[in-house]
Amino acid sequence: MTKMTEATYFILAALLEAPLHGYGIIKRAGEQSAGRVKLAVGTLYGALDRLAEAGLVVVDREEVVDGRPRRYYRITDDGVTAVREEAVRLQQAARVVTGQIAVMGA
Amino acid sequence: MTKMTEATYFILAALLEAPLHGYGIIKRAGEQSAGRVKLAVGTLYGALDRLAEAGLVVVDREEVVDGRPRRYYRITDDGVTAVREEAVRLQQAARVVTGQIAVMGA
DNA sequence: GACCATATATCGGGAGCCGATATATGGGCT
């Protein structure tokens, strides 16, 4: 089953376009879901640690902006594969109830 | 957000067609997901208690077959609404990654 | 000065999944 939690899924999804730092991930996840997903900070950092340990994300670079540190995370190839597989699982799960066939491209 | 767990979702989905007893729900969920979802018994009964308390399912009837008790659960109108809303959420979540638009009927 | 957005980090509580265990019956295999 290789289950993935919802928070983990949206974190990976947020990193698909470009590397982001923690706070940026929270904002991006909110944007992508039209405000429905609000990642709590306590959720984020724990999840990022787990993702890094699993090799699905890596620290891209660290910066200091206005005295505040910023740690950018980048999704790995394994991370991309994992989040795409999870997207397929979500769609299949939805189909069980909707009974509708989704049009899927690449 | 009104989050619903994966186990809860598949339990409600399994009950959409007809009332089922606990063990039947486990088998039905496996069928509907092509064997991907395997509900653990410890998960099932706890989840059913929570669903009953929330009014999303009710006990339909109790039977005794071959000396073994069977308790049938039935999904309520609120349960149907909840599982449909969750299906939409899952589809929207999947779309964040796939970027594809799904064809939806009713 | 107070508050808010930005930014990272930790801790504790609570929810919930899951394997193990217990109990019970009937069928199939050896």
Added chain:
DNA sequence: AGCCCATATATCGGCTCCCGATATATGGTC
């Protein structure tokens, strides 16, 4: 006869993980 398996319900403890609260720090707005 003995054993395992499928069926069927129920409970318990461990573990994962989400999340709010808290702490710390800076710069802009009011």
